[in-house]
Amino acid sequence: MDTEALRSFVRAAELGRLHHAADELGVTQQAVSKRIAALERELEVRLFTRTARGVELTPDGRALLPHARSIVAGVDRAVAAVGPGSRALRIDVLGLRSAQAVVLHEYWRSHPAIKLDVVTLRVDDPRVAVAAVAAGDVDASFRTVTDPGALPPDVQMIHAFCNPLELVVGPGHPLAAAQSLTPRQLRKHRIWVPGIAPGSEWAEFYDQLATDFDLRIDAAGPHFGDEVLLETLADSSDVATLVGARDRYVFPAQYDLRRIPLVNPTLAYPLSLVLPRTNPHPGLRGIIAHFGSLPRLPETVWLPSWASPSPTH
Incomplete structure (x- = not known):
């Protein structure tokens, strides 16, 4: 599973708008959309519904969110653990x-x-x-x-x-x-x-x-x-x-x-x-x-x- 797709999903869920997530991640809104779409195809579920105000989580999206947060946080900790400025x-x-x-x-x-x-x-x-x-x-x-x-x-x-x-x-x-x-x-x-x-x-x-x-x-x-x-x-x-x-x-x-x-x-x-x-x-x-x-x-x-x-x- 693509951890960057999970990261895009988490930020979009937290911010409610794809373009806000894209700005924070330093990528285009199209890239965020493609990542989330690929994640939905892999899981065979819909994660978001679109609204006039942006995006909202589906029941499947709400079920995935805490696990996705945990995975992204774990990856960040792993990277920090081996970074020259962080480890002994x-x-x-x-x-x-x-x-x-x-x-x-x-x-x-x-x-x-x-x-x-x-x-x-x-x-x-x-x-x-x-x-x-x-x-x-x-x-x-x-x-x-x-x-x-x-x-x-x-x-x-x-x-x-x-x-x-x-x-x-x-x-x-x-x-x-x-x-x-x-x-x-x-x-x-x-x-x-x-x-x-x-x-x-x-x-x-x-x-x-x-x-x-x-x-x-x-x-x-x-x-x-x-x-x-x-x-x-x-x-x-x-x-x-x-x-x-x-x-x-x-x-x-x-x-x-x-x-x-x-x-x-x-x-x-x-x-x-x-x-x-x-x-x-x-x-x-x-x-x-x-x-x-x-x-x-x-x-x-x-x-x-x-x-x-x-x-x-």
């Missing part, structure tokens, strides 16, 4: 402890009225996340395709912000007492980063980082989760790991773990946001503007070759 903004992050989730939480705390749905797609290949954006499964994704030319034409990628790295060590590690460290000071120390998935953006990041600074970055062994990683660091005198300064970790007090900034240069992980090229969710505007308010990076920064030329935050 759905954004993919790598994890709920990640810097992306932290930044989104900061924004939501200052804009609590925004309807926000933070999800984790749990995929390592950024192309899968890009496909989810293109398909409308999510409105945006914090992923980086290191070759922007590989993006589909209906998707764009913008620089979001950078996440400076810190070294995390236990109290028995030889670097534990440092207030800050340079990348050169990390040479020959084992940096364990489990869970580096081949083909992921972070695999390429760590490959370049290890090559440029002659670092010993080890991804050996299965990743049993952050809790196991932190426990290993607390008990070790030779294992360290890298985390983002904006990543949220809660260390058990008895572990006495140390987060040590890396400087001269600051090592920074650039984060990008993938979103539709046309008609992005309107809620993204405020979040993208929020990126510009984040603290600026130091002047001396190392970024991988595929990062934006001069990201400032």
Whole structure:
């Protein structure tokens, strides 16, 4: 059944004149007449009788009216539910402890009225996340395709912000007492980063980082989760790991773990946001503007070759 025919029927019944219904619906009176006539043929009943003052409902028309109103209202609610300005903004992050989730939480705390749905797609290949954006499964994704030319034409990628790295060590590690460290000071120390998935953006990041600074970055062994990683660091005198300064970790007090900034240069992980090229969710505007308010990076920064030329935050 044609819902626009039902809509024309409802407005004509409520207003009593076909031309008033046509004006309100933005169509011609002839279009309204044709819609109602088609509806009458489909139902095999007369819905209106014509009078000198316009149209009046027949008994069948009066019986149909409340049901037609319900159908039209339901269609309107369905359209509103999926409209970008009405439904929750759905954004993919790598994890709920990640810097992306932290930044989104900061924004939501200052804009609590925004309807926000933070999800984790749990995929390592950024192309899968890009496909989810293109398909409308999510409105945006914090992923980086290191070759922007590989993006589909209906998707764009913008620089979001950078996440400076810190070294995390236990109290028995030889670097534990440092207030800050340079990348050169990390040479020959084992940096364990489990869970580096081949083909992921972070695999390429760590490959370049290890090559440029002659670092010993080890991804050996299965990743049993952050809790196991932190426990290993607390008990070790030779294992360290890298985390983002904006990543949220809660260390058990008895572990006495140390987060040590890396400087001269600051090592920074650039984060990008993938979103539709046309008609992005309107809620993204405020979040993208929020990126510009984040603290600026130091002047001396190392970024991988595929990062934006001069990201400032």
